[in-house]
Amino acid sequence: MDHAADAQRTDLMTITRYVLNEQSKHPEARGDLTILLSHIVLGCKFVCSAVNKAGLAKLIGLAGDTNIQGEEQKKLDVLSNDVFINALKSSGRANVLVSEENEEPIFVEASKRGRYCVVFDPLDGSSNIDCGVSIGTIFGIYMLQEGSEGTVADVLKPGKNMVAAGYCMYGSSCTLVLSTGTGANGFTLDPSLGEFILTHPNIKIPKKGKIYSVNEGNAKNWDQPTTSYFIICRYVEKAKFPIDGSSPKSLRYIGSMVADVHRTLLYGGIFMYPADKKSPNGKLRVLYEVFPMSFLVEQAGGQSFTGQGRALDIVPKNIHERSPIFLGSYDDVEEIKALYSAAEVKKE
Numbered sequence: 064m065d066h067a068a069d070a071q072r073t074d075l076m077t078i079t080r081y082v083l084n085e086q087s088k089h090p091e092a093r094g095d096l097t098i099l100l101s102h103i104v105l106g107c108k109f110v111c112s113a114v115n116k117a118g119l120a121k122l123i124g125l126a127g128d129t130n131i132q133g134e135e136q137k138k139l140d141v142l143s144n145d146v147f148i149n150a151l152k153s154s155g156r157a158n159v160l161v162s163e164e165n166e167e168p169i170f171v172e173a174s175k176r177g178r179y180c181v182v183f184d185p186l187d188g189s190s191n192i193d194c195g196v197s198i199g200t201i202f203g204i205y206m207l208q209e210g211s212e213g214t215v216a217d218v219l220k221p222g223k224n225m226v227a228a229g230y231c232m233y234g235s236s237c238t239l240v241l242s243t244g245t246g247a248n249g250f251t252l253d254p255s256l257g258e259f260i261l262t263h264p265n266i267k268i269p270k271k272g273k274i275y276s277v278n279e280g281n282a283k284n285w286d287q288p289t290t291s292y293f294i295i296c297r298y299v300e301k302a303k304f305p306i307d308g309s310s311p312k313s314l315r316y317i318g319s320m321v322a323d324v325h326r327t328l329l330y331g332g333i334f335m336y337p338a339d340k341k342s343p344n345g346k347l348r349v350l351y352e353v354f355p356m357s358f359l360v361e362q363a364g365g366q367s368f369t370g371q372g373r374a375l376d377i378v379p380k381n382i383h384e385r386s387p388i389f390l391g392s393y394d395d396v397e398e399i400k401a402l403y404s405a406a407e408v409k410k411e
């Protein structure tokens with residue numbers, strides 16, 4: 064055993080230390096957000112271990128029920144949902160919970176209630192569970208409005224009101240990317256320590272990327288002849304056959320938003336899920352997919368656009384609302400925005 068190397072490891076930045084450091088910058092802070100985040104981290108560790116042994120522990124396959132989205136729930140969807148609901152309730156800091164897997168918001172019983180609301184997708188990328196491709200958990204945190212006892216109105220707020228957001232990717236390694244509003248940082252789980260260690264400090268998404276990520280299999284459903292149809296086709300066409308002498312972009316699409324956004328944050332490029340005939344408002348859910356990912360991308364210097372405006376400015380009307388999304392490198396999203404405004408001008 065290389066004790067010297069082990070001794071060195073003690074000055075590593077764990078996620079707990081990072082969050083406590085962030086808390087110390089706010090003298091008025093009571094530590095509630097720190098405690099809440101530590102319970103979310105615990106939930107991620109729990110789900111990570113379940114995902115790693117899913118094939119062995121018979122956690123592959125369907126649970127037998129259908130969720131509010133009309134999707135057949137996977138066993139890991141249900142298990143992850145239970146894990147996070149219990150972890151959040153036992154933190155004593157949560158008040159209103161919104162999960163992709165629950166039709167209605169969950170109001171934490173008074174004895175365990177706190178000042179924060181958590182919106183979450185307990186298991187993202189469900190279609191990839193059974194083949195062992197990267198999946199994840201996505202979460203966003205709001206603070207209760209002044210004087211509120213905790214109602215759904217506390218979460219039907221623009222994403223820019225969130226105080227923290229993150230995702231945990233269960234892939235070749237388990238990586239948790241977190242922002243409390245001062246940049247985005249990535250932590251990798253060291254299984255031997257059971258600790259998330261800071262490995263990607265202050266993530267900065269490249270200003271322009273060489274990758275576009277969209278499910279081109281939906282192309283026939285892209286909403287003809289609407290603006291978004293022409294724009295997506297134009298953008299994909301330009302990516303494949305650039306006319307400015309630049310080299311074609313590469314297509315990368317994993318089909319797990321967490322994994323596609325994680326790659327986009329680190330390598331740059333653009334991730335898109337436009338509206339189409341099948342999903343006239345897009346497929347991805349505003350509160351627990353679009354908002355947290357947009358929050359992180361903006362914190363990393365990128366941008367997130369809906370086709371109509373900044374994603375974080377959306378004021379959701381219901382907890383499972385969907386929205387088209389274009390997020391990633393600043394310049395790549397600018398290109399989409401330019402195509403949209405050109406289309407608007409043409410309409411006039």
Ligand SMILES: O=P(O)(O)OC[C@H]1O[C@](O)(COP(=O)(O)O)[C@@H](O)[C@@H]1O
Nearest residue numbers: 184186187188189190278318319320
């Ligand atoms: O198969 P499609 O239509 O491309 O959709 C893939 C998208 O759907 C999702 O799987 C939806 O999320 P859930 O798995 O949490 O329902 C995203 O992770 C992913 O980006």
Ligand SMILES: [Mg+2]
Nearest residue numbers: 184187188352
């Ligand atoms: Mg999802």
Ligand SMILES: [Mg+2]
Nearest residue numbers: 163184186187
């Ligand atoms: Mg999900």
